[in-house]
Amino acid sequence: RALHVRKIHEYLFEIPPHGKMRVPARLYLDERSLRELMENQSSEEWNALKQLENVACLPGIVKAAMAMADVHPGYGFPIGGVAAFDPKDGGVISVAGVGFDINCGVRCLRTHLTRRDLTGKEEKLADTMFEVIPAGLGSTGELKLSTKEIDRVLREGARYAVRLGYGREDDLEYIEEHGCLSDADPSVVSHTAKQRQMAQVGTLGSGNHYVEVQVVDQIYNARAAEAFGLELGQIVIMLHTGSRALGHQIGTDYLPFLEKATRKYGIEVPDRELVCAPIESPEGQQYFRAVMAGANCAFANRQVLAHLVRQAFWKALRVPDTAIETLYEVAHNTVKWEVHEVNGERRRLLVHRKGSTRAFGPGRPELPERYRAVGQPVLVGGTMGTASYILVGTEQGMRETFGTALHGAGRAKSRRQAKRQYPAERIIEELRKQGIIVRAHGKASISEEAPGAYKDVEHVVEVMCNAGIVARVARLRPIVCLKG
Ligand code: 5GP
Ligand code: MN
Numbered sequence: 001r002a003l004h005v006r007k008i009h010e011y012l013f014e015i016p017p018h019g020k021m022r023v024p025a026r027l028y029l030d031e032r033s034l035r036e037l038m039e040n041q042s043s044e045e046w047n048a049l050k051q052l053e054n055v056a057c058l059p060g061i062v063k064a065a066m067a068m069a070d071v072h073p074g075y076g077f078p079i080g081g082v083a084a085f086d087p088k089d090g091g092v093i094s095v096a097g098v099g100f101d102i103n104c105g106v107r108c109l110r111t112h113l114t115r116r117d118l119t120g121k122e123e124k125l126a127d128t129m130f131e132v133i134p135a136g137l138g139s140t141g142e143l144k145l146s147t148k149e150i151d152r153v154l155r156e157g158a159r160y161a162v163r164l165g166y167g168r169e170d171d172l173e174y175i176e177e178h179g180c181l182s183d184a185d186p187s188v189v190s191h192t193a194k195q196r197q198m199a200q201v202g203t204l205g206s207g208n209h210y211v212e213v214q215v216v217d218q219i220y221n222a223r224a225a226e227a228f229g230l231e232l233g234q235i236v237i238m239l240h241t242g243s244r245a246l247g248h249q250i251g252t253d254y255l256p257f258l259e260k261a262t263r264k265y266g267i268e269v270p271d272r273e274l275v276c277a278p279i280e281s282p283e284g285q286q287y288f289r290a291v292m293a294g295a296n297c298a299f300a301n302r303q304v305l306a307h308l309v310r311q312a313f314w315k316a317l318r319v320p321d322t323a324i325e326t327l328y329e330v331a332h333n334t335v336k337w338e339v340h341e342v343n344g345e346r347r348r349l350l351v352h353r354k355g356s357t358r359a360f361g362p363g364r365p366e367l368p369e370r371y372r373a374v375g376q377p378v379l380v381g382g383t384m385g386t387a388s389y390i391l392v393g394t395e396q397g398m399r400e401t402f403g404t405a406l407h408g409a410g411r412a413k414s415r416r417q418a419k420r421q422y423p424a425e426r427i428i429e430e431l432r433k434q435g436i437i438v439r440a441h442g443k444a445s446i447s448e449e450a451p452g453a454y455k456d457v458e459h460v461v462e463v464m465c466n467a468g469i470v471a472r473v474a475r476l477r478p479i480v481c482l483k484g
């Protein structure tokens with residue numbers, strides 16, 4: 001397919017509106033990564049560009065359908081994408097724009113330990129983490145909740161977990177939305193969804209979800225690093241998980257519901273996966289309240305997991321829990337009301353971030369006071385064999401991408417392809433030689449998540465930083481990785 005792509009600058013390309021597109025599609029890529037993406041167009045599976053164009057066709061979309069450098073195809077919307085909708089222009093809410101793992105996100109814990117404190121104790125720590133943190137497909141946690149309690153999880157999020165004794169009050173300050181969304185309504189979440197979750201709060205899940213012990217091996221921005229409490233050689237922990245079975249069930253339940261709404265409101269969608277409802281319709285409102293409940297479940301889940309991480313550090317190394325603080329927690333499968341300036345006008349928009357991270361610049365009231373002057377920490381996972389990054393949001397990002405940046409390296413090979421190409425034993429051995437210890441509940445997750453299955457995180461981060469959307473603060477290297 002001949003495609004008209006306009007180069008805006010070295011790191012930003014635009015596909016002008018054509019066909020039913022209401023706004024342009026924009027991609028933060030360089031020439032090389034754009035070429036790679038275009039080459040993959042022939043395969044259905046990899047058609048992220050087409051998906052981005054489809055998103056640009058949705059009613060009420062503002063400015064552009066945008067993709068970050070970690071873009072790859074997802075369900076309906078590409079992963080690594082952001083799209084904002086104006087309710088006044090018939091803007092919509094969509095399951096595909098949020099993703100099935102509602103409020104999947106990353107928590108970064110900073111410790112008082114240095115690399116040397118762990119020397120010779122890595123294996124012990126890995127074993128203890130494996131023992132203490134429930135993970136793997138269908139695993140259950142120590143928390144068994146009643147129907148009443150699961151409703152409180154859905155209403156109160158991380159706050160409820162703290163109330164039950166998981167983690168500390170001061171964690172909440174450093175979680176996006178303080179770990180609790182007030183629009184959540186458990187009554188619009190199915191019984192099936194709740195039942196699936198009753199024994200799964202405080203579990204990591206499978207595959208792409210992980211708890212990783214890392215060392216800060218590079219500092220790029222002394223002022224932001226100081227604000228974030230980061231130093232060279234420091235040990236930090238990254239924890240990545242979401243709303244588990246509950247979130248997935250909400251997505252599944254609401255697809256047919258929104259399909260009906262799509263027909264009812266006469267919305268033309270270029271792809272069935274993009275079923276949606278006007279934000280202000282009863283259907284749109286109901287799905288929104290369900291998503292908020294799913295999001296609270298993810299907040300609670302990460303709060304319990306943070307507690308389990310602290311437990312593992314105590315058990316293995318006698319590190320007190322006060323030596324492990326929440327640096328920040330930010331999600332990357334979300335839909336939120338936010339005020340943004342568009343062409344000099346302040347507008348209240350519904351922002352869908354699908355596999356992309358909120359990355360607010362300095363001064364925003366949503367940020368914890370401690371970070372407000374420098375901007376929001378942006379947590380970017382790489383792979384279990386490469387670096388991960390802590391970045392910071394910028395003013396330019398606020399203007400260009402609704403304060404949004406990348407969420408990871410981004411998948412380069414499908415799970416199926418990776419499984420064939422990377423036998424688990426070989427990957428574990430290769431990582432061991434690099435001094436990285438991996439523990440996993442399933443072999444499949446090692447193969448599917450092998451470093452080679454992902455794009456080069458250095459390159460992806462470079463593109464987003466050179467584009468001015470985020471700035472580097474610190475680079476992290478993996479030491480121990482616990483996979484689902
Ligand atoms: P997603 O939420 O889209 O499944 O994954 C987010 C990102 O996490 C991926 O794009 C990938 O770069 C990163 N990632 C996946 N597995 C690991 C891991 O084991 N360790 C780290 N640090 N990052 C990972
Ligand atoms: Mn997830």
Ligand code: MN
Nearest residue numbers: 104105240332
């Ligand atoms: Mn995720």
